[in-house]
Amino acid sequence: MEGLVLALLGIILAPMAGGLLAGTDRRVTAWMQSRQGPPILQAFYDVFKLFGKERLMVNRWQVLCCWIYLIAAALSVGLFFGKADLLLIFFVQAAGAVFLVMGALSVKSPYSQVGAQRELVQILTYEPLLILVFAGIYLVVGSFNVGDIMAYDAPLLRKLPLMFIVLSYALTIKLRKSPFDFSTSHHAHQEIVKGVLTEYSGPALAIIEVAHWYETILILAVCSLFWATNWFWMIVLLAATYFAELVIDNTMARMTWRWMLKYVWSIGLALTFINFIWLHAG
């Protein structure tokens, strides 16, 4: 029962937190570029505006796909706050990501097709890393259950420092930050227009934006597991991580999927092996 309440609370609060975070993100980015930047609530204005727009679609599959993306993202956050199994949460989230891609593929548009293929490569890159991070957590805690992991009596960061770096790679890809923002980008222009999001518009785009907030919160929540023993340090860890993401975003150029796949997999796997060997040795 308590789990259900927490889950519902998560589903309601996550988009608010996600929207605020998106607004803050733009504000801090503007500050780094010596601009004033938009209001903190800008992300909410954008989404409400989009909800008020006409439904303009190439086909109805897009509507289906964007809704499933939102539902899966919201459910995965709900499952996390309801303290379910990490792998299950991950699979539910992956289902949503897959539907986003399928919706983009359903349209015969070169931009969204290329964007969708790139998005698939991104999924291909971060998915194994996330599973390995969860496996690392399992090796320390002995359970995939979020409740059990929260109850573990030492910060996971101490035992899994390298896995946290691996997770931050996944976070950067999932947040669509440079150098991994080639399927679509938060910045206005891209060589493939808006990539995977090109053919979604109006309310559909709003739905995707909200789903993206959910996903952001989900990944940050997974990050928070690494220092779940103390609220203060958890918040410090999250803030520091997100700030690092912003710095990376503003200092890196956009790279190609080939580079990403090779670079992230090799670094990620190497770090994983080293960290797992530490665990076995320790």
Added chain:
Amino acid sequence: MSNLLLLLIVLPAIAGLVCYFVRSSSVRTLTVTATGAVLTAASLALLGQGSFVFEASGLWESLVTVLDFALLFVVLYYGFKLKNLLIKVLTVTQIVLLGFFELFMLDHGVSVPALMGDNLALVMVLIVSIIGSLICIFGIPYMKEHEHHLNLKKSKQPQFFLFLVLFLGAMNGLVLANNILWLYFFFEVTTFCSFMLIGHDGTEVATKNATRALWMNSVGGVALVLGIIFAYLQTGTLGIVEMLAAGPAAGALLVAVGLICLAGFVKAAQLPFQSWLLGAMVAPTPVSALLHSSTMVKAGVYMVLRFSPMYEGTFLSHGIALCGAFTFLACAALAIGQSNGKKILAYSTVSNLGLIIACAGINTPLAIIAAVMLIIFHAISKSLLFLCVGTIEQAIGSRDIENMRGLFKSMPRTAVVTIIGILSMLLPPFGVLLCKWMALEAAADHLFVIVMLALGSALTVVYWARWAGLLMGGRRIESTPEKQPLFTRGPLMLLCAGALVFAFATPFLYREALVPMFAAAHAASHGNILDAATGGFAIYPFIMLIGVGALFAMYRALRSDVRRTSPYLGGAHVGDIEDGSFLGPMETAVPYQASNYYLGEVFGELRLTPWFNIAAGGLIILMLGGAL
């Protein structure tokens, strides 16, 4: 009891002969349909009766021995006919070994029960009988159309259905066998049937691939004979139950089990033996569907799974897990580089079989249940997908997924069924994913296995998602859905419904059927593991919300106040929304085409296969060597 077994094993053979000798299309249709119905009923009745052990009379024993040698000589004849040295050598080896064993080693005085049905066998019989029958029924209109395209003077359908239906009987025999020599006999029958079916079209490439299938499976046959001889020398019995009762194996017996598992690997087309199954797709689609889903390859994983108690906790077990996980990863990678729909399905089959074998190798109660569930769900989804591709291929004349782009426009029903089939391999709440989940949980302690499973599972997402995505597309309201014969649509719809129903029945199936079946002994001591790992699926209703959510999404999608527009092309689009062309030079409409990334430079088949084969061969040597 014996009547049911007769129905399940011998009836298909008789029905096959009827199809062969009575060359009437309507008799054939009737025979195949009736056999399917009887098999389904008999398998359900057998399940209702529960576990059993069945002693066959001496007559049957001799008959099987005689038929066994007869079959080997038939194979040898084909070896000479095809002028294939490998087949000749391998078959002669089998004849010599088996003859020596029967004449000089085997104590004919002691009889062991010939057949037995425990939970694993009964589940397998259900899969073979029900899904196999549906595929055979689908084959009736399919083959008519197939031969229509080929313009044959004399129909080859009688022969085709002889082997197709016989196959079901042989599979039932294989999974029900207790006497390991019977297992060997049925193993050989399936090898021979698949050889005949793959080469059915008689083209050059079909003959070549059939030959390859025959010699590779003969390697499995040799391994199996050797395994049987070693096992008999160590345990002094031919009964599988009796062997299993002896508990975990060690020493030479472990080598015997390793060899039997190797035979299973070959049958299940694990790396480096995958090429025979890939070649098998030249055969008409019902054959591919049968080989990939409910029969043949499942015989391989069945054997590995059957002997899993014997290698529990040994190095062999780890070796099997590594081999399986490697195949899972490697074939998922190879599937990414493919645009041929059937080939994608083939690699995905091998990949999933690898996962099943990895589960068998991990060898915890949870992993074993995951393996059994995976066998069930994979059989349903994969047979559905093969039948879909066959239907699509006959309609559009291509099996390339690029040509299936926007299939929903022309074949909405088939496209939706295919999409559901693909999603059932990929997403929650469908069973295959839940099995993957259980497998990952079970593998969390095995460093290399989990790394390979994690990578493989991500690769799987890529090749399925892009296929499902490109099937979608718009549809003009005035266009009508495609028409199909009843025997084409029936199996498609039944399998699709099966996939959906099983998705919702998973927790029930898990708790009420599979845990008592396969982990009853462990439930007392390991009950905790089973519950804690997946929460006993207590969370399941929550996952069901995805289903509800999907329905809501569908409702939103069908609500009709949507203005339709062309894809964005820098404003240069012309013509109809779905056509896809832009305004080119001289005011002409230029069509454009987008296609998938196949990542050839990373996942190219020719590039990767040799390395994968070497690595897989190394792992198998590691596995067998570790058993020594």
Added chain:
Amino acid sequence: MFKKLIKKSRAKSPWIMHFDCGSCNGCDIETLACLTPLYDVERFGIINVGNPKHADVLLVTGTVNHRNKAVLKNIYDQMPDPKAVIAIGACGLSGGVFRDCYNVVGGVDKVIPVDVYVPGCPAKPEAIIDGVVQALAKFEQKQAG
């Protein structure tokens, strides 16, 4: 309440799309200058998007000619309602010095309805921003089609 919220958000989040309809690039440079830190239009929530399907306001610079009038119309049609159009510079307003050319149709309003005209050759960034703000006042009142 939801409607009010949407209306308010509409004024706070105008995403613009800039279409160069055959301009000499003078007005284009001035338009893009609005995005620089000096003018920083993002503080009004303005984003320069590259896709009419995401855009609320279409900024058109340059003369419309017979070759690109179909493109301009297509892009306008691909914007979801409600939407506004701003014509920028002398050419966008009337065809400018090119209005008598054999291939020139004239101003933007010959092809699509224009809400705000921003004069100048080239138009100054301040004028363009003012134009957008004027368009927002109109835009707020528009309803989704």
